[in-house]
Amino acid sequence: MSLENSTLVKLNNAGFKQNNKWLVEGVSLTVEKGKIVTLIGPNGSGKSTTAKIALGIYKNIEGSVEKYTNKVGYVPQKISIDWTLPLRVYDFMLLTEDIKDEAIDEALTLTGVMHLKNKNLGNLSGGEFQRVLIARAISKKPELLVLDEPVQGVDYTGEIALYELIKKISDTLNCGILLISHDLHTVMTATDHVVCLNGHVCCSGTPMDVARNNEYKTLFGEQASQILTVYEHKHDHVHSDEGQIKKN
Amino acid sequence: MLDDFFVRALIAGIGVALVTGPLGCFVVWRRLSYFGDTLSHSALLGVTIAYSFELNIALSVFIISSVIALILIQLQKKTNLPGDALLGLLAHSSLAVGLVVIGFLTFIRFDIMGLLFGDILAVTTNDIFVIWTGGAVILIVLKLIWKPLFASTVNYELAEAEGLNPDRAKAIFTILMAAVIAISIKMVGLLLITGMLIIPAAMARNISDSPQKMVLFSVIGGLLSVLLGLFSSLEFNTSSGPSIIMAALVLFILSLLNIKQSIKLKN
Numbered sequence: 001m002s003l004e005n006s007t008l009v010k011l012n013n014a015g016f017k018q019n020n021k022w023l024v025e026g027v028s029l030t031v032e033k034g035k036i037v038t039l040i041g042p043n044g045s046g047k048s049t050t051a052k053i054a055l056g057i058y059k060n061i062e063g064s065v066e067k068y069t070n071k072v073g074y075v076p077q078k079i080s081i082d083w084t085l086p087l088r089v090y091d092f093m094l095l096t097e098d099i100k101d102e103a104i105d106e107a108l109t110l111t112g113v114m115h116l117k118n119k120n121l122g123n124l125s126g127g128e129f130q131r132v133l134i135a136r137a138i139s140k141k142p143e144l145l146v147l148d149e150p151v152q153g154v155d156y157t158g159e160i161a162l163y164e165l166i167k168k169i170s171d172t173l174n175c176g177i178l179l180i181s182h183d184l185h186t187v188m189t190a191t192d193h194v195v196c197l198n199g200h201v202c203c204s205g206t207p208m209d210v211a212r213n214n215e216y217k218t219l220f221g222e223q224a225s226q227i228l229t230v231y232e233h234k235h236d237h238v239h240s241d242e243g244q245i246k247k248n
Numbered sequence: 249m250l251d252d253f254f255v256r257a258l259i260a261g262i263g264v265a266l267v268t269g270p271l272g273c274f275v276v277w278r279r280l281s282y283f284g285d286t287l288s289h290s291a292l293l294g295v296t297i298a299y300s301f302e303l304n305i306a307l308s309v310f311i312i313s314s315v316i317a318l319i320l321i322q323l324q325k326k327t328n329l330p331g332d333a334l335l336g337l338l339a340h341s342s343l344a345v346g347l348v349v350i351g352f353l354t355f356i357r358f359d360i361m362g363l364l365f366g367d368i369l370a371v372t373t374n375d376i377f378v379i380w381t382g383g384a385v386i387l388i389v390l391k392l393i394w395k396p397l398f399a400s401t402v403n404y405e406l407a408e409a410e411g412l413n414p415d416r417a418k419a420i421f422t423i424l425m426a427a428v429i430a431i432s433i434k435m436v437g438l439l440l441i442t443g444m445l446i447i448p449a450a451m452a453r454n455i456s457d458s459p460q461k462m463v464l465f466s467v468i469g470g471l472l473s474v475l476l477g478l479f480s481s482l483e484f485n486t487s488s489g490p491s492i493i494m495a496a497l498v499l500f501i502l503s504l505l506n507i508k509q510s511i512k513l514k515n
Contacts, residue, residue: 055409074409081402085277086456095399096410120457146409 006033007068008144008176014053014063023049025062026200029193031144031176036167038179038187040210041197042219047180048077050197051146054178069144073137075130077148077180087121089113089132097140107139108132110165112158126153134162138169145169145177159183163190184220254482256376257368257435261474261492263379264432264444267386269467271428272449273459274421275442277401282332283320284442286339288429290316291438292346295363299356300349306378306430313426316342321422366437366489368481375434382431386424393417398459435474437489447496448473454503469499 008031015025024046031037031054039047052058053065055074081087093104108114111131116124124132130153137145147166151159163183167190170177181187187194188207195204196216203213210216275284294312298305316338323334350358362370390397393416400407400414407414429441436444448469449462456462477492484491 052405052409055405057405057408070411072410074406076403076405076409079403079406082277084279084453085402086453086458086462087402088458091458091460092402095402096395096407096412140410 007031007066008033009054009068009178010066011050011054012064012066014050014061014065016049016053016058016061022199024053024197024199027053027063027195027197028201029195029204031178033143033176034170034174035192036170036177036179036190037193037195038181038191039195039197040181040184040187040216040220041202045197046199047197048148050195051148051178051180055146069142071140071143073140073142073145075133075137075145075147075150077152079133081121083122088118089116089121089124090118092121092132093136093139095136099139103139103141104135107135110138111135111162127155127158130154131158131162134165138173141173141175143175145175147177148180149182150179151181151183166190253369253371254478256371256373257478257488258475260371260376260379261368261435261478261488262471263376263383264435265448265470265474266467267383267428268432268444269448269470270387270390270463271424272445272447272470273452273463273466274397274401275425275445276449276453280425281442281446282335282339284425284429284445286320286335286342287313287316287426288433288438288441289339290342290346291429291433291441292363293342293349294346294430295433295438296346296349296353299353299358304378305433306375306382309433310426310430312342313429314423317422317426361487362437363433364437364439364489365487366433366435366440366492368435368478368488371434379431379435382427386427386431389420390424393420397421435488436492437487440489440493443493443496444470444473447493447500451496451500451503454500469496472499 010030011027014027016023027046027050029037039050041047049058053061055072056065056067089108090104093099093107105114108117111134113128113131113135116128116132121129121132130151134147134150137147150166151162154162163186166177166179169175179191188211191207193204194207194210196202196210196213196219198219202215202219203210275281290313291309294309295305297303297312298308320334320338323329324331327334350360359367359370396407396412396414396417399412400417404414428445432441432444449466451469452462452465456465473492473496476495476498478488480486480495481488481491
């Protein structure tokens with residue numbers, strides 16, 4: 001059918017203000033079925049905030065969010081779990097939805113942590129816990145996956161395998177993925193659409209479009225040019241020290 | 249030996265323990281023990297109102313505790329005071345108001361000790377009816393909101409992001425807290441209700457590795473506490489509330505010994 005039906009979540013000029021300070025503003029983006037949209041940008045540029053706006057965690061936002069699915073899997077960047085709860089990996093897998101045992105085993109096997117199924121969540125290492133978080137999010141077979149730096153703390157080989165897994169999930173489940181990642185190589189190779197944030201949308205488009213963009217280069221400097229050929233481009237604005245935008 | 253009043257107390261106590269077990273786990277997990285205290289202190293005001301207007305005590309306590317919970321939520325939104333200060337403010341002021349009102353009600357004979365510490369002699373068949381029907385409703389509602397409540401206890405943002413509506417679950421749970429206090433006030437007394445909620449749950453935490461087990465052990469611990477407490481209350485002529493709580497404390501201490509043993513075994 002039409003394009004409309006493949007849209008999972010759409011942000012229209014969305015922004016969020018906390019204590020009279022904009023965390024992010026003027027973000028428009030669309031996540032569609034089977035597509036990976038990646039948010040990049042420096043620390044404090046509003047990537048996690050944008051993800052939380054898309055998920056509906058923040059209520060009093062500017063602009064609007066249109067969400068067309070309730071089957072959502074979320075891997076947050078920071079998660080604090082209170083250890084007054086006796087919680088095994090198995091219990092955690094069932095946290096938001098009752099999933100069949102086979103689906104749990106499958107997801108844990110895919111992320112390489114099947115052997116931890118009956119371990120207490122509090123006894124896992126950072127990388128192991130991260131793999132469990134990803135397993136939990138994918139075991140629900142969601143239509144929309146929101147992954148906020150999903151491989152933080154995972155060892156290097158595991159990181160590559162997990163990104164491959166994420167790409168595979170997007171293809172096999174035909175789910176849309178909103179990904180936040182610092183790994184520019186992954187971003188540039190596995191992603192359909194890149195949104196470069198710095199308190200607002202600096203630039204967006206296909207990985208190549210963004211790579212050609214001037215601001216992207218300013219933001220990522222050396223790291224950016226390691227991966228991509230340096231393109232000539234035109235600045236349309238610069239940032240002052242306070243983060244305000246000045247048009248050239 | 250088993251007088252009629254004692255059988256009534258046993259049936260009532262078992263009903264209370266079945267409800268405080270699962271709710272107590274959430275009180276421990278969500279760190280609500282002082283919140284429970286505040287609600288139960290305000291229950292005194294509910295009791296005095298019940299006497300003044302000849303209302304059902306459980307109903308009156310339930311309404312007053314719910315109102316106090318609502319006031320607390322409003323104060324949290326409108327002031328910058330920390331949560332524990334607000335809880336203390338409400339707990340002590342509602343207790344004070346309740347005591348002052350009692351002072352005015354000179355025409356009614358009051359058993360203050362019974363109110364504060366529970367009185368097994370006072371349990372009527374009507375109380376049993378209130379405890380068991382109220383308790384059944386509380387457990388059914390808790391079962392219905394279990395998923396969102398538990399998920400948001402583990403992590404609020406995950407629950408919210410994945411569409412579980414944790415705010416609604418939290419509001420309903422607050423009402424359940426008021427209800428459990430209302431039905432257990434006669435057995436345990438308003439000073440010790442929070443003990444009945446948290447001590448069996450704390451005992452269960454020591455010996456559980458999953459949430460379901462903790463709920464199960466918390467219920468079993470509560471039932472044992474009620475049985476031990478009531479029998480000793482009858483035997484030594486002590487107040488029922490303190491006797492039940494002391495039994496719960498003994499079980500808690502035993503659960504600590506169990507931990508030490510299992511550590512030794514591992515070593």
